[in-house]
Amino acid sequence: MGEVVRFISKAERERIRLIQEARAHYDSVFPPSNPTGQQRGQDEDHS
Template sequence: MGEVIRFVPKSERERDRLIREARAIYDSIFPPSDPVGEKRNNAPVSHTLSGANICRGDEVLLS
């Protein structure tokens, strides 16, 4: 009881998703500076895009 349910339009969810993807791509190109003494994480960044063709170098990735 007392729960509030908020309607979130599909366009707002899509906008939020696109912003998250853009930030992830930006961070993969321009990594944020690490504080002194902190080890870098060199793990590859993965991006998920639905319904799009992605070109990376010579290859075309279909999702």
């Protein structure tokens, strides 16, 4: 079968980038208290 290609608009890519940047900033101010070192949201798939 053929490969499915999902269109992601420029606005959606920018929204995802801003969310990732905000999470990184939040984690730098409030470090995660998870002793295993796993970050929250690792199971989310944004591809």
